[in-house]
Amino acid sequence: MSIIGVLIVEDDPMVVEVNRGFVNAIPGFKVVGVARTGKEAVEMAACLKPALTLLDVYLPDMSGLAALQEIRRRGLPTDVLLVTAAQDAETVQNAFRYGAVDYIIKPFKFGRLKTALEGFAHLYSRLNKDGRLDQDDIDRLALGRTPVVVNEVGAAEMPKGLNEVTLKQILLFLIKDGGALSAEEVAAGLGLARVTARRYLEYLSQLGRVTLEMQYGSVGRPIKRYKIV
Template identity: 35%
Template sequence: MRVLVVEDDPMVMRLNVEFLNRLEGFSLVAQCEDLPAARDVLAREAVDLLLLDVYLREHNGLALVRELRRQARDVQIVLITAASEMETIREAKHLGVNDYLVKPFEFERFQEALTRCQETFQRLSRLPARAHQRDVDSLFRREPQVPVSTRPGDLPKGLTTNSLTQVARAVAEHEGASFTTEAVSDSTGMSRVSVRKYLKHLVDRGLLEEAFHYGQVGRPSFTYRCLDADTLARL
């Protein structure tokens, strides 16, 4: 798929391009900092997928989405933005954007969004001149999701109770202060990748708060803070 990235933050742009380069089947057509430049690219280049920010200096990215819909351009759109207000989200849904990523985001979520777009693109390219119901269903119906248990004692696949307890004890050592993945890794002897999975699980359960910023080379960096020391101590 031919991809256009529209983002005015240089660090986020580098991150988007870095993530895009890690995926197969995608090629970068251009990267633009504003809507006028993006319109120029769209006027002269074939674009299959648009990765678009909403807050673009004095412009709003949704204006470009409206234009593409009026023109009936066959372009899939993924919004990647800090805009989390419901008014913007509702309009994006109404305009039929393919996915919506709220900054900060991780590679796995980026990969999921682009993979879905790629699957839709491939299914459309294989449709016959007159589609059958099963062909239409493959486009408009997603596979049913397997229910995920939310009981406190349940852990996602690959996580163990003993390791979770180790991570919880390491977190408790910081007594409410912010800490990094590296600090917990040093305390537990576990790899940073493994620690990150347990910290994400604790964030999902509402026991930790996660903060995010971009490093000097555009890579995401995370810090954490305990929100519920009592529950954490019982893990």
């Protein structure tokens, strides 16, 4: 398997070393460069041509999203994975609009990054093979870019009234918390209506992305709690 080069864009030296250690610990990946500003990120992406760039949003000279836009404007051949503390809906939405392949909120567990990189390695391998892709190949790859909808039986179309951005936001919220949350807690944390949060959580449960736990009290109905798998 060819080595996938990774550019880390991060201005905190300690975080750089942690991320470098994580990436280099995953078979098939190697850190090929470190940029500490948005300008350096664009210049190094053009020079090194890394297959993947791990990009922070908060940089000294510009927003990581601005750097991502410039990378796209120049048509640089690198995919971008956001690794950042930013978790507001607008930033998450714009990251995906500008072509990010994934979004990981700091602090994160090694397993989350490992899952993201292994998924990217599969995508990278299929797209760099010779030959044509049929519709089934493309469907698998397109769905595989979004861990939100990948499951054992495939991914059906989302129910009417649900959208991918909110679904990802809820997933990111559950990943960051790490515990079992009720629909009311998710709704309060993201500024959603409780009934809306419950619909997304039930859908994620159907996809197998969350487990459902019942919390029984002394009186009243049990509380449904959802935890990321």
